[in-house]
Amino acid sequence: MTKKIVFITGANKGIGYEVARQLAAQEFIVLLGARDPQRGTAAAQKLIALGEVHFVPIDVADEQSIAAAAEMVSKQWGKVDVLVNNAGICPELSANIRPAALELTMLKETFETNLFGAVAVIHHFLPLLKQSETAQIINVSSTLGSSASMVDPNNMYYGANLLAYNASKSALNAVSVAFAKDLASEQIRVNSITPGWVKTDLGTDAAYLTVEQGAAIIVKLATMENLPTGKFLDDNGEVPW
Ligand SMILES: NC(=O)c1ccc[n+]([C@@H]2O[C@H](COP(=O)([O-])OP(=O)(O)OC[C@H]3O[C@@H](n4cnc5c(N)ncnc54)[C@H](OP(=O)(O)O)[C@@H]3O)[C@@H](O)[C@H]2O)c1
Structure with missing residues (x-):
């Protein structure tokens, strides 16, 4: 069976690393972006005993670094089946900054990584995804980032009023929908x-x-047949936008 190739940004720790760990143990070549x-x-190195894992340098806040990563992957592997846009930051949480006190520099910094970085990664990796017959972007x-959650006082996350982070993830959801529509004719699935x-x-203790x-939901999508597209999903199914 031919191994699928997954490229994960921000995979040196946290959720990205765990996705790399689980997929390395399955039929995947894991390109671990950090x-x-x-x-x-x-x-x-820690994952090498489980399967085929390669480090790919990538700073998603630096378009030259993204371009270099895409070139490296293109030269060595020629395609990507699953792109996981995982790298993310939330500086206002650790600094405990309320919306009224949040400076534009922190808003821009958050968007650089969480939004513009994700879009730039998609742009640079699209030629590689087009080489796959089962391409998807997660x-x-x-x-x-769910507008429905933000305005629902009964939602457990209602009080997590993080201006930059929440706005960046809402915008990322719009990005997923835009690419899902645009790439549908090329059979490239895109989900948030x-x-x-x-x-x-990031999530804290x-x-x-x-x-x-x-x-779990990332691994589920990466290994799923008959993929949906243009959806916002968690491990239990669809999440309100
Ligand atoms: N944890 C949660 O509760 C939660 C909930 C919802 C969504 N998420 C999302 O899940 C994703 C992973 O977060 P996590 O919880 O696993 O956080 P984490 O443990 O802090 O990991 C974040 C990863 O992103 C990397 N990263 C940050 N900026 C980067 C950049 N400019 N270029 C490349 N990599 C960069 C970090 O690298 P360094 O080690 O070099 O900093 C790290 O590998 C994020 O998109 C986050 O928003 C998390």
């Missing part, structure tokens, strides 16, 4: 997912899901 060479190499969004609230550096649980 911005820091030491962290990326160390993460790939954009790692958040329930905090939410992992739930997961214990990672207060979260109630393990990385295994958080990675």
